[in-house]
Amino acid sequence: MYIKTLTVSELNGYIKKLVDNDFILGNSNVKGEISNFKLHSSGHIYFSIKDEYSKINCVMFRSSAKNLKFMPENGMKVVVKGRVSVYEKDGAYQVYCNDIEPDGVGELYMAFEKLKSKLQNQGLFEVTHKKKIPSYARKIGVITSPTGAAVRDIINVAKRRNSTTELLIYPVLVQGMNASESIIKAIEYLNKVNDIDIIILARGGGSIEELWCFNDEKLAYSIYNSKKVIITGVGHETDYTIADFVSDRRAPTPSAAAELAVFNLEDLQSKVISYKNNLNNLIDFILKEKRNSLELLKRSLDVNSPYSYIVNEYNNIDRLKELMNIKIRTRLEKEKEKLIKANSLLTAHNPMNILNKGYAIIENEKIGVVNTIQNLRKLDKVKITLKDGSEEFYLNIKN
Structure with missing residues (x-):
């Protein structure tokens, strides 16, 4: 009889196929006590379950582990659900878990x-019914x-x-x-x-x-x-x-x-101190702004105040008064010069000045100034004006 010689890999592969094709082993619930529990950084879970006579290794991949409603611990009695298969590399069989439940609490x-x-x-x-926690x-x-x-x-x-x-x-x-x-x-x-x-x-x-x-x-x-x-x-x-x-x-x-x-009282006190400092800084800033604003308003008021306006107008009045006086004096001087010129001209042409030279003015109340001998012969009465005054004379002039 011919017996085929198998390699270790072939033997483990053959056993794996037998196990994987077994209906009971493909859908198993196994109960026992957890030991050697390890949650890997990858999210996979590795552990063993045991009873008083035997032990079997288990693995639960991250995709199943994230759905667990509790975290398994060493010493916890559980029921694992999954399939039994062979890990060919080591030739060891183990349970690949889909779910884990505490033993005896399924009804709960x-x-x-x-x-x-x-x-x-x-x-x-509902979140809408939840009350806010007081701070x-x-x-x-x-x-x-x-x-x-x-x-x-x-x-x-x-x-x-x-x-x-x-x-x-x-x-x-x-x-x-x-x-x-x-x-x-x-x-x-x-x-x-x-x-x-x-x-x-x-x-x-x-x-x-x-x-x-x-x-x-x-x-x-x-x-x-x-x-x-x-x-x-x-x-x-x-x-x-x-x-x-x-x-x-x-x-x-x-x-x-x-x-x-x-x-936290210390945190609150720190916050209060921080708020106090911020408030003081804000108050100082506001006061500084208001002070600057008041200074600007005061300057504006000083520039535009009625008192300043009046004081400035007093200066303007004094300036206008001085300007008016200058113009009046200038005008008076001009008019005075005109008057002097007119007086000089009038004096130069004043007929009374001729009297100072020995001339006389002969007037008659009827004809006025007598300026011809012919008219003079016709008159009985004349007024003669010389440089020292006037006097009437009666005439008795014969042809």
């Missing part, structure tokens, strides 16, 4: 997804277990960020049958405390069973109807509950919830 996940879908359709998760909360109500790590983390963060912020701790059950009712009563009570600005609902990490009280429908409506802002910090970063979806803000951890709720 179904109930969670069902309630989530119902409340989402009713609009309880400067003075008093914060904290709903959590009084003995857990969550309350200590919140207190430590609050003291570090702002020691003046007051915390009102309302102790509640955070797991078990009566936990949801306990939390609802706490929300109702803190809503009646007038000076509370924010409510923190917090709990440390745990399994889905331990966090199940935060997936209660009545609690969801209590959070939705709260008049106070509610921040949830339930579990670890990968844990999501119905309470997180309904709340006004979901924080990944209790400490992160405190970071959101408690404002």
